[in-house]
Amino acid sequence: MISLKGCHFPKDAVLYAVFFYLRYTVSYRDLEEIMAERGVQVDHATLNRWVVKYSPMIAVNARSKKRPTLSSWRMDETYVRVRGKWMYLYRAVDKAGNTLDFMLSERRNRPAAASFFAKALSSNGIPKKIVIDKSGANAAGIREVNKILNRFGCTTKIQTVRSKYLNNLIEQDHRFIQRRIRHMCGFKSFRSASATLDGIEVANMIRKQQFPNTPRRAFGCLPRSQDRCVQ
Template identity: 50%
Template sequence: MIEFKGSHFEREVILWGIRWYVAYPISYRQLEEMLEERGVEVDHSTLNRWVVKYVPLLDQQFRARKRPVGASWRLDETYVKVKGSWKYLYRAVDKVGATVDFLLTAKRDRKAALRFLRKAINQHGVPKKITIEKSGANTAAIESYNAEHEAEIEIHQNKFLNNIVEQDHRAVKRVARPMLGFKSFRAAMATLAGVELMHMIRKGQLRTTGELCPAQQFYSLAV
């Protein structure tokens, strides 16, 4: 269970604010107005603190209950602006579109790609095949992992097959776009983790008991 002690707001209000922010393309000031209309006066900076503080805990709970993914992955990276500079969001999906994992990095190189690969494998195990575009950094990262762990991950370069992950990028960036850029790397990591979390819930990637709508699934992570 996630503890909400010390807050001036009820647990349900905090979770409501977080979920709406990471689920829909709105800004903190828009969310502040929406809450005010419902009788809840909370500053947009407080909403930001809720996301940064609680999303990592919700993400941890989600990972413990995440469904397995397939052994054929599509790996790619996209761009996210943090403090006025472009950073790199590494992402992978399996062949049916289920999210494997994601990682925000400051650089786009072999070390960053290898960090992402290790994170994804720690969660889901070693895949049989990874499809990438013609990226030297991603190729080098997979080859490094194979050499270090005596693994046999097959590297497949195919732009057409990688369309599935590029389309999935758009779903995440559509929600992140109105956020008007991130003020810190930490805030960017937490916010994107929340967006990815809600995106995975909508794709049916959370193990649940009974029929729960996406909102109920999100709230269940705090119990």
């Protein structure tokens, strides 16, 4: 359950605002008007603070509630500009297109890939195979994870498949993320970028219906009729 202790607004109103911003192509000033039409007077700067503060909490809550995924993964990274520099959003989906995990990284190398795989394995279990592109860093990351699993006595070895054709699934899935961030004014810090992207990924998972009773279970307490919560 997401705790909003110390917030002076109703919990449902806060989560509604955060979900609306993450899911739809609106600015904070547009959202300020939308909330005002529903009887909630809140400044656009406050809305920004809500998104940065609560999106990571929502992502943690969502990971524990999403439906089980398949054991064949597709992994790739896409580019995100932060402070005028390109960063890397590592992402993984299963062969049905369901989102597995995501992680923003300042670098694209073996340690970053290994960290992402370890994070994905902790919340999704060990897959039979992972499909990647021609990236040597990603292949090295999988080899490192296999070594770690072997040290802990796990006989299961993750198979690495390099196929640009099979990886088209996740490359197409990047579009939802890129389409949403394209209309933003840009990220000013790594922290705000990582937090906002966490929330956008959860909104994408809700769109894919990866949660039972969505979006209530993913966001903690959003009612079935979202507009009703802030009228």
